[in-house]
Amino acid sequence: MGKIRETFRRYLSDKGLKSTQQREIILDEFLRAGSHLSTEELYLRIRRQHPNIGYATVYRTLKLFSECGIAEEHNFGDGQTRYESVAGEEHHDHLICTGCKRIIEFEDPRIESLQDEVARLHDFKILDHRLELYGLCSECRQK
Amino acid sequence: MGKIRETFRRYLSDKGLKSTQQREIILDEFLRAGSHLSTEELYLRIRRQHPNIGYATVYRTLKLFSECGIAEEHNFGDGQTRYESVAGEEHHDHLICTGCKRIIEFEDPRIESLQDEVARLHDFKILDHRLELYGLCSECRQK
DNA sequence: TGTTTCCATGAAAATGATTATCAATCTTGG
DNA sequence: CCAAGATTGATAATCATTTTCATGGAAACA
Structure with a gap:
């Protein structure tokens, strides 16, 4: 801090x-x-x-x-x-519930390294990325 | 069409x-x-x-x-x-060059299925997602 | 074909997020 | 302490988007 x-x-x-x-x-x-x-x-x-x-x-x-x-x-x-x-946290990505607007953070190193691979394939140097998964949480799905 | x-x-x-x-x-x-x-x-x-x-x-x-x-x-x-x-195309994701603003489309089924796995882990049903990789293409890196 | 309903249009106004302006204030370096 | 210039706060401007409203037009029906 x-x-x-x-x-x-x-x-x-x-x-x-x-x-x-x-x-x-x-x-x-x-x-x-x-x-x-x-x-x-x-x-x-x-x-x-x-x-x-x-x-x-x-x-x-x-x-x-x-x-x-x-x-x-x-x-x-x-x-x-x-x-x-960015306090104390590594980069992370987001799950966003389109129902209640709740935002959940997640991180998956496997996805991160696949991203790096895709970038390499296109001769790109990644500076930033965004991965956002939009959907419904379990609660909103029950309504 | x-x-x-x-x-x-x-x-x-x-x-x-x-x-x-x-x-x-x-x-x-x-x-x-x-x-x-x-x-x-x-x-x-x-x-x-x-x-x-x-x-x-x-x-x-x-x-x-x-x-x-x-x-x-x-x-x-x-x-x-x-x-x-959406004509004739599957869903895809984007590489965006922050230099020349060029947009490159890509798709990686491995990333897609990891996303599904993350969603399942959080009991989410995905409706939509965005994956955008921002960086520099080879040309912009030479300038 | 004609009539009716009501959606859609085009231009302009309105909205809301963001940025710029400007006189006054404040921070920092000497 | 002083000078320089960054920053402030309130307001105006800008920009993407949406709304308004009188008019037009598509589609359904007779």
Whole structure:
């Protein structure tokens, strides 16, 4: 956790960017809030205790987290960008229930290495990937 | 190809929707135009010969193709929805070059079945999935 | 063929997510 | 402490998408 803050601070410093109170507050809340958070959700949480922090600032700061590599952006088709922290986690993929919108994370090294193989076959160097499985969880299937 | 048109016609009829000239024209151009086409790209193509067809109509009709199952929607992160026809093709996945924006299609049954296994493990029934590998093609890597 | 119903159209307006603008503030380095 | 310039917050602008609405037209029926 401290490592994330340190990474962010170093990124700012290296890029000649500033470490502001607002950025610290947004990072704190982002790390506390859990995964797959939309910009608006985070903004609403922050506003409770820090009504002076503006929506645009939250927006910009989340994008900065993403550029810095401490967060990943996801678009699961609902028109909202969601962010999650990379804290303590390896890359993972997502199962999304189209019924209840629940998001389940998974990882399968076998899939990862097959992806690498596909890329090699096409002489591609992979920088990023997304694997999202959309379907119905057991509960939604019973309804 | 004629199967696609028939599928679309039957869908319209089953749903009590109308088969209009505009829809036929849009379908023709869509099928002719090739893959991974954005709404605007298709609209510009259609406008050349049919300047009376409006942008909103192209929009709506592409969405209708997607609902009907004769086209698939993709979002590769550039803010534009792209459509491709399902004509004659099995489901496939995408390699996207972040340099030149080239899109390469691939399919790997081994990955598909690992996905099924992951879903089963979480008691999910998959309805749809997306696998997108982002990276650099050999040409962009030389620049 | 004519009539009726109601879906679809086209253009423009509206919507919502995202980005840009700008005066004021603040952080950081010297 | 001061200067430089990044950042802020509120608002305006932008963009993809959707909605609105008067009019047109497809399809079903007689």
